[in-house]
């Protein structure tokens with residue numbers, strides 16, 4: 001990036017290729033799983049046990065712990081997490097492979113009362129996913145009392161065809177008596193098929209939750225190849241890692257104003273060059289993200305680069321550019337451009 005924020009000419013840069021192509025959520029993909037599929041799974045399966053596969057979605061109010069739980073189940077950092085509500089914007093899918101089952105996790109933004117066009121789009125997205133999955137895990141954080149946000153979600157559950165399970169998250173943060181009371185309060189919200197307390201941080205009951213959810217999946221052939229952990233395109237995952245780094249330590253109102261668009265990914269010998277734009281809504285926000293003499297943006301770059309290197313396994317050169325897209329959360333054209 002040059003001093004006035006302009007980029008060098010784009011000559012010679014190739015557009016990135018998406019690594020995996022897979023069907024949209026809810027849509028059954030090819031039974032042969034495409035070119036990477038191993039045949040070993042079929043052989044491992046015992047003839048008596050039905051193989052189960054299907055889609056599971058965690059829902060819940062913002063900050064309920066959905067992304068952390070998704071990561072704990074899939075065992076790799078796929079959905080980004082942060083302690084700011086509404087971090088998750090994209091539907092990100094993690095895939096858990098077991099000898100007798102395949103559990104496909106769809107991660108959604110928290111459902112909330114919308115205040116902007118972005119809010120409305122996010123809620124529509126959440127409901128679209130709900131109508132397509134086999135199991136819905138509604139997350140209730142154990143360290144916060146059941147409140148209006150939870151009741152708002154519970155009221156939306158009645159008409160669904162999916163099996164609805166209550167997941168009481170973050171149980172490591174409360175004592176047994178508080179947990180017991182919380183479980184009772186949750187039980188009164190809806191006629192859940194099961195109520196499972198878990199801690200994604202300590203790992204407590206994560207395996208049990210997985211088994212419970214698999215039990216409610218339909219009998220089905222394997223849906224995805226054995227080695228696939230997510231079918232999100234690489235540029236989306238990279239954009240999310242940059243956004244996560246940009247959210248670190250900024251003022252509370254800023255997270256909702258940050259969006260990231262990865263423009264180009266250029267693999268070279270052992271090095272991947274990544275060019276990305278960080279969008280904010282106002283000039284004042286741009287100054288915050290860049291920091292004094294660019295110090296903050298440098299930190300964001302350093303942190304994001306380390307995470308991206310873990311994800312793609314090569315050294316990374318990261319070029320970040322901060323741009324202002326005025327009021328992008330309310331502007332349909334801008335929202336489309338930013339992928340919403």
Ligand SMILES: Nc1nc2c(ncn2[C@@H]2O[C@H](COP(=O)(O)OP(=O)(O)OP(=O)(O)O)[C@@H](O)[C@H]2O)c(=O)[nH]1
Pocket residue numbers: 060061062063064065066067068069080081082083084085086087088108109110169170171172173198199200201202
């Ligand atoms: N102690 C503890 N903290 C947790 C646990 N699960 C999540 N958290 C923390 O809670 C915060 C929110 O977690 P996320 O997984 O980002 O929540 P989310 O529901 O995906 O949030 P949105 O993206 O806003 O919808 C983060 O700071 C997590 O580290 C848990 O089991 N124990």
